[in-house]
Amino acid sequence: MKGKARLRQLAPLGISIALLTLAACADSYPNTTFDPHSDLGRAIDSIWDRLLILGTIVFVLVEAALLYVVFRYRRRPDDTSKPPQTHGNAVLEIIWTIIPAVILLFIAVPTVRTIFKTQAKAVAGALEIQVIGHQWWWEFRYPEYNIVTANEIYIPTGRTVNFKMTSQDVIHSFWIPQLAGKRDVIANRTNYIWFTPDTTLGASVWNGFCTEYCGASHAKMRFRVFTVKPDQFASWVAGQQRPAAFGAQPNAPPPMLMAFPGAKNDRAAPAPPPNPAATAASAANATLASAGPAYTFPQNQAEFDYAKPHTPIPAGLKFTPGLTGNAARGQQVYSSAACIGCHTITGNPMSMGVTAPNLTHFGSRATIGAGTFPNTPAYLALWIKNARAMKPGVLMPTLGKDEYDPQLKQKVTTGGLDDQQIADIVAYLTSLK
Amino acid sequence: MADHHSHSEAHGADAHVSGEVQHHPGWSTYWKVALILTLITVAEVWAYYIPSFVASRAFVPSLLIMSALKFFIVVAFYMHLKYDHKLFRALFTGPLFIAASTLIALLFLFGHLVAKFGPG
């Protein structure tokens, strides 16, 4: 009976190990850490493989020894007298002190090497992207190109990108499982992580997560990373540097709301001066504005599927069907509504708020609510109407007329927007390609 | 505290009372110790008021040494660890060691000692 029992005890392990082989193939596991696509990712993965192999060996040996002993020396009915009363064995004990020590040596050496390699100063001329954590969204800045955006990053394959991070509020953590490990995003501190996306990559998209518990919507603090070819990247940059496509006006450099604390462990390349191409572009943006559409990641592409959020719409949210919004009216409504207090739309002089995501090229984004919903009019309308019902604890107020604000625990009466106004704003924002 | 549990063996006890006896130093040592402590303190404060010395690299180390000296004199004589059962020495120095190392480690981690001794 015991024997069968022993076998049963191995069953769950068996199942799981079978699943591990499954886990190896990435396509069904979009966030797997097992097939990295950057130098850093691979450096980590090679250590992981070593750990996995050594760990498995230790596991198998120890469990085998345990099972063997337990069976071989199980008490039998005829065991009347006591077994030999040994108290220990110096040689044995020394051996099984040394063996683990040796195994650990094989882990320690590459570990330390990799630490110093991956935490060295990023190469000069790396693309610096500033990451600023907010409850619960990501602000991204490309000082080199004077771009400020939110929750979505484009990076060119083959060029080292150096993320320079700090936080506005609580601690967050920046993680793109398939490209690199995590780095915490901490107020009053500046952290770095850098890597080079493989040149072999076609245009592809990766999920990013906040992995440090940061309050109510920690689970909803996600972002998207698009690794694209250098030329696609250039085109995207040019597009982002234009002022808001709708009602274009001369481009002012985007407001930079916070300085980075001069952290002691500042290992970043100094941010290169805004390159002439960029400034030229912004000077001549009027003409650029008329130029053809800038590159954005094609959302119909198959790779994109798993990056599409599937968050269901919370119950009880309604929107009048069949309304068509007018972008022009939308701009007026937007510019006179609460929106402008928090959001910036470069080119819309009314809209200079810096506490919420920059919306200058909102129309070109794939998701809203920090990767919580797809950026489609349907979701956007509901979001504007009652963001707080769409995402727990979110700071954006509930704007829809007569909507129930779950945080203030009361209906919005004065100054609420009706569905038509919201539809107009939606039209305006989606037009900001 | 009165909260000490007793065993009823009165007899078993007497054999062990000896451990309780301590050959404390007397008045003569006590006032000398007090004098020394006072002198060191005076020296410390004095040092504090010599700008040139404060500026020199010797300032911090010498102050640390002086207060460490005071620290151990009090522990050794007034807390009569020098004369007492060695168990008490273990109970004090062990934790003190861990505490001190923790303090130093923390100062390194927050980059305070790095400037002086640590790697740049």
Add this chain to the structure above:
Amino acid sequence: MSAPAAHHYTTTGLDSRKIAIWAFIGSECMLFVSLISTYLIYKGRSVVGPFPHEEWVSPTGEHFKAILNIPITSASTFVLLMSSLFMVLALAAVQNKNVPKTTTGQRILGSSRLWLLATAIAGTIFLGFQAFEFTSFVHEGLSIRTNLFGSSFFTLTGFHGAHVTAGVIWLLTLLAIDYRRGLGPNDALIVDIAALYWHFVDVVWIAIFTLIYLIK
């Protein structure tokens, strides 16, 4: 105080209460190290003044002088040191209660009440200095809420002050017992325990005085 050590079987022959107090003191080391580390870690990180050793002019042009007052603190440090001397004398007096005293000198040295009282008074004076220090700091614009320095300074020294207060109460309790039934050699242990605690609090101050006050 019902259980004089001599009545018990113990493994080491030592009194359990004395072992406990030493274990407690060991633990207190970690407590104060945490406080001191925090103070030192935050040293020089306050975004606004006043500061311990430097003057500070606020953006509004207000002028704040360096906060720490070395002369006063040196005096209080000296008082606390002396209290330790009084404490050992109190213990010695209790231990030698039964030794006949011939000269007045011996009688003075042998008076446990005198020395217990002296220790308690010295402790109280130290607390008085601290109260003065705290109030004057507040007048000079440094409260526990002002900046990191204020928070860590008041908390650290406040914790030490709380320990001194507890010590004074403990001493007064012993003094009361001494008056009620007189403390003799049998009570040496409970006085010794109080003394160990008292000296430790003194020792902690020795560290604080150097690390916080003197080193700039």
Add this chain to the structure above:
Amino acid sequence: MATTAAPAHLAPKSAAAYDEHSGIWSWIATVDHKRIGLLYLFTALGFFIVGGLEAVIIRAQLQGPNGTIVSAEMYNQLFTMHGTTMIFLAVMPLSAAFFNFLIPLQIGARDVAFPRLNAFSYWVYLFGGLFITLPIFFKVAPNGGWFGYTPLTTPAFSPQVNIDFWVIGLQILGVSSLAAAFNFITTIINLRAPGMSLMRMPMFTWMSFVVQFMLVLAFPVITIALVFLLFDRFFGTQFYEIAAGADPLLWQHLFWIFGHPEVYILILPAFGLVSEIIPANSRKPLFGYPVMVYSGILIALLGFGVWAHHMFAVGMGPIADSVFALATMLIGIPTGVKIFNWIGTMAQGQVKFTTAMLFAIGLVALFTIGGISGVMHSSPPADLQQTDTYFIVAHFHYVLFGGSIMGIFGGIYHYFPKMTGRLMNERMGKVHFWLNFIGMNLTFFPMHFSGMLGMPRRIYTYDSGQGWDTFNLMSSVGAYLLVVSTAIFAYNFLRSRKNGEIAGSNPWDAGTLEWTIPSPVPEYNFAALPNVTSRYPLWEGNEVDAESARINSQEGKTAAELGIVLPYSTIKPMIVAFSMVVMFTGLLTSKAVLFIGAAIMVIALYSWLLAPLEPEHH
């Protein structure tokens, strides 16, 4: 009873009433280490159920993508309280239950050094536990995670009352642990029976001894960290205010300087129990006893030098990362020695598969898995992928559930007879074990995968199509199995107290001192203090041990008949504990409450300290 020996004027008025053997009053007023141990055991099992239920709700929420069983806010309270409950209210007190019950029996003492302080520890734990647990029923439970990182927990970002309960609650619980630790350190140093030298102490007592020192050194640090947070929240200090330039890492370092030793505080007692169970059921002395002792001490020492391995992602820089990585790996060596020595103990023995033994073997098997994943975290580059994912959750459940809980369950089955005089039902016990073993692996092994496949921890919901659905479903099913197994255990435990078969003084024919005395143990433990000449008096002892065993195995005599003086029962420690908690609640309610609580506490404390512990001797 004790009082008969006492001069009337010293005897508390209703002392006679206290000393009746049963009745709720006799439990409230008890200072008997065995009863206090049982109080700890029952209370902690209750909290284990609570923490478990919280876990089960968590699993139900995560069973599939976009779960809607609880809100985000509720979920955050659930995992915070689950972690806090399991660590501070379940596992630590379960260990404390064994400290109380076993240590005096194993070293041949009549009680702990400070019986009333011991009662105090328990009552503080009980009231503190309620204080921190009850809020969840009103949806205002702590929600900052079990390590409450600042600045999230500062008033700036958590202005509500939730975190207050956490800060104050942990503060209270700290008092309990510290008081108990001083008590046991003194007890083990000073109340060992004649001949019970340190190197003859049973391994459980040894590991407990080590743990007490870790407690004494680790708790002051979190106490201070919490004091800062308390001041920030109540008195406007700025220790963690980022606006004032505070460094968010200060809290993390202080917390983990406590937090890592804490995890060994959670495991070493279980190791100790297993080191008793395995020899008993293998009929062989513990293999490599001295090395087991030294490795325990070494683990504790190293344990104070590795805390920052919880912070590999915060950007400490390459040097600190390397140092802490190496220190962390080192701990694998002494721990390995323990694993191997347990196997060595069973080797060439006669292994009997009692339920207790199954749990012990389970610990060796499962803790190893958790240890190995621990070593995988210890490499910072690798940890950058693992940290704050379910891979970590898998690690610490293997060491905590597969280690601590398995060991403690084993301990309960093994020592139940000594506590109650009756055996737990072995058949039910084995069902409990296997369900537990399978459910445990089914719950936590898949977490390795969901973690490495990118699932962050502490998320109240996840999107479909991320490749996590299957693994989460498995975990949830496993958790439901654990509910069943735990329910079976609860039933067995409660039922066997009255109906289990009579055990006799040494049902497992084990070798250590506690098995020489009757079960259940008479209140004076040992009729005469034993003389000890060996590690296993019942196995290797000479006639001296035999004689002690003979005297102490006699049943039925009362303390009075033997002329043994026992300490008075008293409720003063309980009053002090209660008024202390009242005092703390004053922070949340009004100064009046605070001062009243403080006043009562001081008065009760004085009357406790000035009252005699026990009757005078004659």
